[in-house]
Amino acid sequence: MMNKLTVAPAPHVQSPQSTASIMRDVVLALMPALVVSTVVFGLDVLRITALSVASCVAFEFLIQRFLVRGPLTISNWSAVVTGVLLAFNLPSTIPWWIVVIGAFVAIAIAKMTFGGLGKNPFNPAIVGRVFLLIAYPVQMTTFPMPVNGAFDALSGATPLAAVKHGAAVNVIGTQELLLGNMPGSLGEVAALALLVGFVYLLWRRVITWHTPVTIFVTMALFAFVYALASGMSGAALWQFPLFHVLAGGAILGAVFMATDYATSPMTVRGCVIFGIGIGVITMLIRLWGAYPEGMSFAILIMNSCVPLINKYVKPKRFGVK
Helix, strand or coil: CCCCCCCCCCCCCCCCCCHHHHHHHHHHHHHHHHHHHHHHHCCHHHHHHHHHHHHHHHHHHHHHHHHHCCCCCHHHCHHHHHHHHHHHCCCCCCCHHHHHHHHHHHHHHCCHHHCCCCCCCCCHHHHHHHHHHHHCHHHHCCCCCCCCCCCCCCCCCCHHHHHHCCCCHHHCCHHHHHHCCCCCCCCCCCHHHHHHHHHHHHHCCCCCCHHHHHHHHHHHHHHHHHHHHCCCCCHHHHHHHHHHHHCCCHHHHHHHHCCCHHHCCCCHHHHHHHHHHHHHHHHHHHHHCCCCCCHHHHHHHHHHHHHHHHHHCCCCCCCCC
16 A cells, blocks of 8 residues: 655644745735835836846746756746845836846846755845946936926935935925835835835734844934934934834835845844844944945845854754753
8 A cells, every 4th residue: 555654854844835825925015015116106117127027037937947957936936026126126217128137136146046046145136236236326326206296305316315415304204205205216115015015924924023123123223322422302313213214225125125034044033133233234334334225235244144143043952941
C-alpha cells in the first residue's frame, strides 16, 4: 500500500497564506495610494506603474526562461509588487527608458542574481530606486506640480526639499501631507492612503506593527529633540516631528519596504533594532546629508545588518530557559 505520510523537517506550522496571496494583499494595500496619485498627477501615473510592472515581470520571466532555467515564479506576484513599489519611488514625468532600466536593476541585479525571491539580501525596488537616483539625478528629482494646481507654495519642490532649503514646516500643512496635493514621487504624496494600506496589511496579518511603528516613533523623537535643540517652540515643536513622519517616503518605506520578509529580521526584538536603525539613519540624512530624503539609503544600510541582527538576537530554543 502506498505510504501517504508527508515527511518534512520542522517547523510543522501550517498557514493558509501563500506567497501569491501575501503579494496580492500588498498590491491591494497599495491601490488607495495609486488612486490618489492618479488624481494628483494624472494618467501618467498609470502609464509609469504599468510600464514598471510589465518590465519587472518580463525581466524575471526572461531570466528564468533562458538563464536560470528553473521553475517560473512570475505567478507569485512578487515581481508585480516590485514593479509597483519601484514606480511609487519615481516622479510621474520620468522618461520611459529610465523606468525600464530601474526594473532591470531591481529584478536582474538585486533579486535574480542572488537566486530569486527569499534569497535577496536587499529590497529590489529600493536598489532600483537608489541606482536611478545616482545615475539620473536630474530626472529623478524633477517633480511635476499637481494637475489641479491648488497647491503652489513649494514652487515645484517636494516638502522635504523645501524644508531642507530653509522653508518653515508650517508652510506645508498637515492636510496637504495627508491628502497628497503636492509635488513628489508617486508614492510619497498620499500619506493617508498609505496608512489605509498599513491598516489593511495589519488586518490581513501580512505584516506586524513592530518595524513601521518603531521607525515612526524613532523619527518623531529624533525630530523632536532636534527641534528642541534648535530653539523651536509652540506649534512648530510638534509640527516638525509630525512633518518628518508624514513627508517624503517615510510611510511608504516603513510599511511596504522595511517589512519585506526576505530583508528584515526574524524576531520582534530584531525588528525593533532594525526600525530604530532605519529611523535614526533617515533623520541623519534628512537633517545633515546631501539628499533631502534618506529612507531608501537607511533601509539598504539596515538590510546589510540583518544577518548580524539575526545572529545575535535569537529567540529562545524550545525547552531552554
